[in-house]
Amino acid sequence: QVQLVESGGGLVQAGDSLRVSCAASGRTFSSYGMGWFRQAPGKEREFVAAISWSGEITYYADSVKGRFTISRDNAKNTVYLQMNSLKPEDTAVYYCAADPSGRGSLNQFRYAYWGQGTQVTVSS
Numbered sequence: 001q002v003q004l005v006e007s008g009g010g011l012v013q014a015g016d017s018l019r020v021s022c023a024a025s026g027r028t029f030s031s032y033g034m035g036w037f038r039q040a041p042g043k044e045r046e047f048v049a050a051i052s053w054s055g056e057i058t059y060y061a062d063s064v065k066g067r068f069t070i071s072r073d074n075a076k077n078t079v080y081l082q083m084n085s086l087k088p089e090d091t092a093v094y095y096c097a098a099d100p101s102g103r104g105s106l107n108q109f110r111y112a113y114w115g116q117g118t119q120v121t122v123s124s
Helices: none
Strands: 004-007 010-013 018-024 033-039 046-051 058-060 068-073 078-083 092-099 118-123
Touching (some): 004 092, 018 033, 018 092, 018 118, 033 068, 033 078, 046 078, 078 092
Parallel strands (some): 010 118
Antiparallel strands (some): 033 092, 046 058, 068 078
């Protein structure tokens, strides 16, 4: 089993950068694909980015491609989401999730474990 704890959210202005982190417990973190999802008020949860167990393969939603970067440090059991050029529409609760297949996926139903989320608010 994996427990996930997100951190690093906050209030920023449009155009700013922010990095959110997700720390995982357990010795098998390096075998999981990891993903970031977000949910804005009144909207459904949506895919943001994913990374394979090795870090060699990444996926991004079109809305964040070129602005966000997902990465992982298996030695630290941590996955990161670097967010640049933030926009007000990026405002949401950001969740990390673990995919037991190791591949990472755009499909939230592939993920078995979820964190509690961290709030990111971008003011205009």
